[in-house]
Amino acid sequence: MTGAAPPALLRMEGITKTFGSARALDGVDLTLRRGEVHALVGENGAGKSTLVKIMTGAYHRDSGEMWLDGERVDFDTPAQAQAAGVCAVHQEIHLLTHRTVAENVYLGREPRRWGFVDWRRMNHETGALLAGLGLDIDPRAVVGTLNTARQQMVAIARGVSLGAKVLVLDEPTSSLSPREVTILYDLVRRLKAQSTAIVYISHRFDELYAICDRVTVLRDGRLVSSHDLASLDRLDLVCLMLGKSRDALRAGTTAFGEQRHAPAASLTAPQPPLLRTEAIARGSRLRGVSLEVAAGEIVGVAGLLGSGRTETARAIFGAAPSEQGAVYLGGRRLDPQSPDDAIAAGIGFVSEDRKAEGIIPELSIRENLTLAALPMLTRFGIVSRSRQVEIVERFMRRLGIKAASADQRIRELSGGNQQKVLLARWLCTEPRLLILDEPTRGIDIGAKGEIQALVNELAASGLGVLMISSELEELVEGSTRVVVLRDGRSVAVLQGDEISQQAIIHAMASERAPAAQDAAS
């Protein structure tokens, strides 16, 4: 693979990395050329992030070699890598949440005057940098007060401003809105023109085909192959990733399959809906959302970033109880004041931030999976071990959770598998209503399909599902109805054939309040 043509800027060979008993990388090679955008793809847990963390000195490889500009290099710390021109914007945003945007951008190379940090210049230059990128972010804002998308853009701005030779972007778009994605594309092209090599990791194939030149595929920690992207069609790429033959794959973009839009049986019966909210409101973010979910129905929730989708979910679940309006479940007024109330009434909630609000990292899969169901597994104050084991085995099998054993710590699992465990956490409480906030964010195409198919199956068996998603495809193909939110209010309900990407975008974006800036492109 050491082609004669353009000389390699960075070359990694035979990289191996083991975590405890799990081999994350096994003899992986990667070659980057100047001015190329190199896609790195693979399922969750294939080892993409691990590879780039080794490249940027965040992890230490067990064996293998690395060359930069033809010289052997060995980065012990990210600082060394940065000094050599290898930088990364990592998958989990790593910013200082209590510090300002400017401090984050300039951390480690603050402008100084007579040895003292020159705040004015730092703020000023950060402002200029952000404006140059088309971002309207106050350099003095504290990062923690920005929403995820803006934080992501700050992280990217920092990466760009470092002026690296090699820039890694690990799933940069997973929480960006279309407008910011466009900004990112521009950036990538500009850097490419300056002959920076870019490693681009994403689970969204559209993006790969839009900006990447070459692709390296990893599977289970091993190198599958590297190709020019132009010579590889989507289906072939998916085949390489999943290690399956072409025939084995279905054609649809999502796995919601044939049943989509099929009204559930109960919908036709003259019953009260399973869930009904009446103009629920809380603070300035949630200002009146009314929606209904029937048993056996998947109701999608669409909206721009900050439109109040997560707040809606949290209000229904009692995590941030609504201050006005009403929540009815099964015809009875519920108005949950805490998650306990909601859980007792049969509601489950998979939150959008797996790491912060989902997993208990140090606990095993078994304990994580059964956490919400513990009261049901307890007899005379003692948790029934055998029932616990039985449930865990059943759900691990049913959801295809990949792990060494049920006793493995959940933090060692890939994102997709963590998500499945969290789904299982709720499924084993046998809920009537499941709220899913971005259930497939950051999840590879294979696992995504599995989760989508699972949701579909659950709905078919009578569960009501409220599904928040930023991926319009997922909403269009999966939902029986789509509720569109705007500025904390429900503004439209699309049903049956009305559901289309254009219709949703139109409803999301029209009559936007002037304050909102994240307009869809």
Next chain:
Amino acid sequence: ARKDAGAYVVGFSQMESDNPWRLAETKSLRDEAGKRRIQLVVTDAQGQTAKQVSDVEDLIARHVDLILLAPREYQGLAPALQAAKAAKIPVILVDREAAGTPGVDYVTLLASNFVEQGRRAGEWLAAQTNGKANIVELSGTPGASVAADRAKGFRDAIAKYPDMKIVASQTGNFSRATAQGVMQNIVQSLGKQITAVYAHNDEMALGAIQALAAGGLKPGHDVRVLSIDGERAALEAIDRGELGATVESNPRFGPLAFDTIDKLRKGEKLPPKILITDRFFDRDNAKQFIAEAY
């Protein structure tokens, strides 16, 4: 706490308040001040020299007329004495000495003689055992001058007797609980070899007695226990025959202190050092003093 015009105010800087002896000392001063209708302002240094210096400064700032100082240590109180001198406030040292010259840096010292206490303990033991003993010493808080003095006096006394040996010396922190645990461990290791225990205060002796009993050695019989202080629980232990003797370290400085103050106010000349009398308690006299002990 406002200063009444003309009233005589005495400040008392106590070094710590976490043991019965110190409490009895403070109480004695308070009681005597009450009797003589003198206002007494008490500060507590919590065992820290640095805080005691601060406390004296605060008393000076409060413009007390005289300061009674129970020094935490011999060293380290010079700045307090200097400040008082600069403010022309007389200082009388109570129970321990501090570096400085009587009549110059302070008026006089109302002293307990800790070395002497240790010596008396040593002599009693020598007499009781005919100069033959294997002694376990439970010493006071490491770094405290009382502990050093009581260790020294005792050693001076037994030096004359070649068969009196200190077989173990461990700290019991002046605390009954600590001494009890330490003694238990020593009993495990030395067992029947032990014939005497010398504790730097009564509290530790009481802990040691329980440890000896638990370890199958009969205190007062197999092992002679002696200590210093003369607190009530110790006198009771003597009465029960568990404790051999205790050298009094008299905490009742109240009458002596205020008598001295009176003399000073009358302009009488004072000696550089006034010793408080320490009694000696053993089988013969312990019972009769139980009621008045602290």
Next chain:
Amino acid sequence: MTGAAKPARVAAPPSPPAWRRLVPGPAYAAVAALGVLVALNALFTPNFATASNLWNVLLQVSTVVLVAVGMTLVISTGGIDLSVGSVMAIAGAVAAVLLDRGMAVALPAALIGGTLVGVLNGALVAALRVQPIVVTLATLIAGRGLAQVISHEGELVTIDHPGFALLGRGHLGPIPYQALIALASVAAGVFLLRATPFGRYVLAAGGNPAAARLAGVPVQRTIVSVYAASAFLASVAGLIVASRLGASDAAKIGQNMELDAIAAVVVGGTALSGGRATVLGTVVGALIMQVIATSFNMLLVPYSWSLALKAAIILLAVYLQRPKRV
């Protein structure tokens, strides 16, 4: 759907031997350290390896174990309890002043009084979200003062009550009662953590409170319970010490106990960061510290040396169990 199970990608590691499962995680290093210490002492310390010394060590370790079991629970929720020593003093003082009204009044009052301090700690940590180290530092200070105030303004109240004396000095055969009480607390701790929902709630609240709350874990109630349990066990320990001493010694009972308990917990392998706990490890940790203290006394090691060695052993034990860096 895709119900078919995929083969697990990573081969399951061979399950560890039973004794290692008993003390989970890296705590086996602590067990090994204890083994080495005991072996060395048996060889070099005269009279160390005797039955009476075994009971002696158990007797002395029991109060630390009691407090450290509670501390393990607190630490595994990501908290810390500095107030245990003061709580011991409060319980001792309450019992001492009430004993003339009988054990039936004095014991419950002492236990309730001590436990209330824990409830206060827990409530402040859980509801007002004040940092545990500060809350319990404040109750450490105030509690010590309170204990003295209760104890008739700092007097050393003598306890003369044969029934109460049994608590700290009684034996069942050769086994001291207090060792049995400590054993019961260990058993209760292991049972709670392993078998009950409460145990999971403790670990979940320590591992990720936000996630735990969303999973229906009663986080606040769990935290209050944990501090209450710690204070309850400290109260029991306080009663035992008071009984052994035969006095309320409010100034000294439990002094520096918080550091001994914390040392036992971390030497035993529970991380201060929370989310993990091993009660048996804590027992091992406490035994290590006690064996060191006992053997230093028996070998008549000078005080300053014993301090330095103690520090070194704490560091070494924790070093052996530190997480691997990636």
Next chain:
Amino acid sequence: MSTTSLPSVAGSRFTGARALGLLLRSGAVVALVAACIFGAMRYYAFATPENVVNVLRQNSMLGLVALGMTFVILTGGIDLSVGSLLAVAGVVAAMLSTHGSLPAIAGGLGTAMLLGIVNGVLIAKVRIQPFIVTLAMLIAARALALAATAEQSVTVSPDASALSWLGRGELGPVPLPVALLVLAYLIGWTMLRYTRFGRYLYAIGDSEDAARLMGLPVDRIVIATYALSGALAGLGGIVLAARLGAGQPVAGTGWELDAIAAVVVGGTLLTGGQGGAGSTLVGVLLLGVIFNLFNLEGTISPWWQWVLRGVFLLGVVIVQGRLQRRLTHE
């Protein structure tokens, strides 16, 4: 000195009114002002220059220790060893004072700093939790001080005049320890706000992982921080020894808790990344004024003093937390 404890946007300009507003929203400042007003009204001796100088001088040593503690806590760590390091430095300085002031000061500072470096290396390189490392150092350094002196105080030689001057000298009306305190806090405040090193402390306390991934030499900074804390504790110890005229192996017992209390009362968060030097000074003075008031009152029993101190500490911290939370929610 502004209260950097508040989530103010660093680098933005303060108007007088805004600064006052921020100040008043800091629980510690309010409590300090209240305590002073109370003291001035109740005790004729409180608001005298003499007493003010007393309070400042008495608390200058703890102030130095607490400044080092602030740095450490900003990185999300903790240093329980400061009290013992203070004793070691005092003892070493006193022992070396017969050779002159310079060796004494350099030796005391150097030893404390060296032990601080040992803390830092064990924390950053060997990766043991700060609480454990410094707990072990608390024990070990105390042992060192006791062993080196055979458990006795060591007199500071009268020949070491520069050393004595550190503890007892005066610059005009200002005692030298107070001058040192003010100087140290000015430097500390400037350092935290305007030097890279200072900013990196905040960065590490905010998220050590992020700081590392952004290329900060985290290990080196952490080691330097504990070295600095050791050195400041050492300076406190030297000033104390000079003031008392003796190096005491038992000096500084329990000061780690006082220093932590002062830092927290000031408003610096133990979780790291938020707070500052100015607020710690307020915290130190607040706790100092409380003791001063107890002494001026003179009739509160020591145990009630303990109770009051604990309750007061809780009260300030609760109020502080509420104010801070309200502020971040704005």
